[in-house]
């Protein structure tokens with residue numbers, strides 16, 4: 001039977017009919033609230049988890065509720081719990097594409113730890129959505145299969161990469177996805193096959209799916225190749241040379257403008273913004289579409305830096321840059 005879950009809006013601003021602080025169940029002071037539903041145990045951490053520890057930008061205040069899920073049954077239980085307690089929720093992977101606010105998040109952050117890999121047929125990998133995309137790219141390429149070499153060095157999860165249709169070096173996630181298993185807001189596990197999946201540049205059908213709760217597994221079909229290992233190394237080397245690896249960033253801040261034949265990085269550099277600093281946030285001197293937390297950046301520093309870059313590029317070139325990173329509002333907007 002379908003289990004009604006919390007409604008998840010298409011943006012990061014998820015629904016919560018009333019403030020969690022008014023929810024009588026949570027008057028207890030203990031930091032962990034163990035939940036038992038059927039055979040599934042997991043714990044909620046209350047008010048202690050800092051989002052900066054869950055984000056590659058290392059920015060973000062506390063979330064009201066935090067839990068980790070290790071399989072789709074736990075995910076459904078967590079979502080049902082949020083629904084029953086009118087909690088806004090969001091799913092995160094490695095937090096490599098999110099800008100959290102210093103005020104935190106007034107709902108429940110569900111950390112995706114669904115991390116399995118199964119390969120029953122040569123070149124076919126069914127992978128849990130919480131598996132590290134970098135690790136998958138390295139494993140498949142080293143096993144002699146081509147299609148995911150670009151994933152080497154990408155800090156996100158398989159779920160995040162599918163949701164965003166991550167890409168690099170002329171390859172993208174969509175090229176090799178065979179099917180996607182996901183959970184809907186009414187608790188059903190569903191599958192979409194390749195033919196039904198309409199991906200675009202940094203876009204997937206999941207971004208506009210009103211009843212998506214979360215992607216739980218992705219099946220990839222890769223081709224055998226004698227050069228995948230070498231290509232992986234080349235891509236990793238290129239990444240090391242052109243991107244500020246090791247700095248606190250969220251990868252590309254802006255999407256590349258479509259059909260202009262120019263990248264966001266070029267526009268930002270030509271607007272003279274490389275190295276520009278607002279508080280603890282700085283436009284990388286190595287790659288101008290990477291904005292760095294170079295020590296103590298607040299979320300507002302980063303938002304201001306993003307706004308300045310957009311304004312200057314628009315003034316100088318008449319191009320309106322669109323963010324690739326997702327800003328997570330601390331509260332539901334009215």
Ligand SMILES: NC(=O)C1=CN([C@@H]2O[C@H](COP(=O)(O)OP(=O)(O)OC[C@H]3O[C@@H](n4cnc5c(N)ncnc54)[C@H](OP(=O)(O)O)[C@@H]3O)[C@@H](O)[C@H]2O)C=CC1
Pocket residue numbers: 010011012090091092093094095096097098112129130133153154155156157158159160161162163164165166167168206213214215216250251252326
């Ligand atoms: N090419 C590159 O070099 C780089 C690429 N990236 C890409 O950025 C993306 C970030 O991945 P990751 O760090 O895991 O994501 P995040 O944890 O940053 O989550 C970003 C958003 O993706 C959505 N999302 C994440 N996991 C799932 C899931 N299992 N099911 C449904 N939606 C999900 C959620 O959006 P919502 O809440 O709206 O549903 C979430 O808010 C990846 O595509 C990564 O490859 C990042 C850095 C560098």
Ligand SMILES: C=C(O[C@H]1[C@H](O)[C@@H](CO)O[C@H](OP(=O)(O)OP(=O)(O)OC[C@H]2O[C@@H](n3ccc(=O)[nH]c3=O)[C@H](O)[C@@H]2O)[C@@H]1NC(C)=O)C(=O)O
Pocket residue numbers: 167168169170242250251252253254255256263264265266267269285286287288289324
């Ligand atoms: C990092 C991400 O993905 C990256 C991905 O790693 C790389 C490599 O293929 O290609 C995209 O960047 P990109 O378009 O900036 O690619 P790059 O190869 O680094 O640079 C493209 C062009 O911009 C120019 N460039 C780059 C950096 C810079 O500071 N200044 C500049 O002028 C370069 O000269 C080059 O000609 C993805 N970004 C987007 C928004 O499409 C991400 O999504 O987070």
